[in-house]
Amino acid sequence: MLSGRSQQASYGYAVVDVEATGSSSRRHRVVELAVVLLDGELGPQGEFTTLVDPHGPVGPTHIHGIAVGDLGGAPSFEGIAVRLLNLLRGRVLVGHNVGCDRSFLAAEFARIGVRLPSIPELCTMRMAAERLPVPHGLSLRDCAARAGVTEWNAHTALGDARATAELFSHYMRGTEADEYAEAAGPEHRLALAAAVEWPRTTGLTGVADALWKRRSNDSARRMVPNVRNGSA
Numbered sequence: 001m002l003s004g005r006s007q008q009a010s011y012g013y014a015v016v017d018v019e020a021t022g023s024s025s026r027r028h029r030v031v032e033l034a035v036v037l038l039d040g041e042l043g044p045q046g047e048f049t050t051l052v053d054p055h056g057p058v059g060p061t062h063i064h065g066i067a068v069g070d071l072g073g074a075p076s077f078e079g080i081a082v083r084l085l086n087l088l089r090g091r092v093l094v095g096h097n098v099g100c101d102r103s104f105l106a107a108e109f110a111r112i113g114v115r116l117p118s119i120p121e122l123c124t125m126r127m128a129a130e131r132l133p134v135p136h137g138l139s140l141r142d143c144a145a146r147a148g149v150t151e152w153n154a155h156t157a158l159g160d161a162r163a164t165a166e167l168f169s170h171y172m173r174g175t176e177a178d179e180y181a182e183a184a185g186p187e188h189r190l191a192l193a194a195a196v197e198w199p200r201t202t203g204l205t206g207v208a209d210a211l212w213k214r215r216s217n218d219s220a221r222r223m224v225p226n227v228r229n230g231s232a
Contacts, residue, residue, distance in 0.1 A: 079210025
């Protein structure tokens with residue numbers, strides 16, 4: 001169980017996005033991931049991103065823009081597992097169709113013998129579907145456009161995670177926020193997330209020092225100044 005100090009340090013939300021080599025978490029691999037951290041009041045705490053070597057084909061380059069040549073020096077998932085667990089630890093998982101992102105993360109952790117615990121989640125796609133009028137589409141681009149979020153690098157993990165974080169904040173602070181809070185209980189989810197017992201990472205410490213590698217064309221903008229080169 002986490003100590004009280006550790007729970008307080010990681011209290012809040014982890015907005016995640018993954019780019020993968022295909023659509024099946026069982027058959028395909030993560031090729032890029034990003035995490036944007038928000039505190040319990042939706043304030044920015046940091047952002048982290050890396051390319052991931054899938055040890056095989058990279059999949060639909062025409063969608064995610066990642067070619068085999070881009071992965072030189074990229075870590076394997078095992079090499080970032082400990083740092084990623086520490087980023088997610090104690091937080092509510094947020095994503096646009098968050099179940100898909102979670103399934104890929106769970107599958108990658110399972111391949112190295114780590115069980116991702118059951119984590120409270122909030123899904124911006126579901127939040128969009130519950131609003132009236134119903135958006136013309138539920139893609140991140142459609143939902144973000146309706147919320148006034150229009151400038152980001154789509155189909156990059158960091159770009160999509162940033163857009164999802166902005167969309168999530170928009171929904172949570174919007175005119176329907178009180179009604180949504182009553183129905184979805186974000187405070188309750190935050191408390192549950194802080195109490196989740198996470199797996200010990202002592203068995204993975206030998207591969208915990210892999211450097212994270214971000215895309216060469218990522219924006220240099222940072223949400224928190226001390227986040228350097230996308231490393232945790």
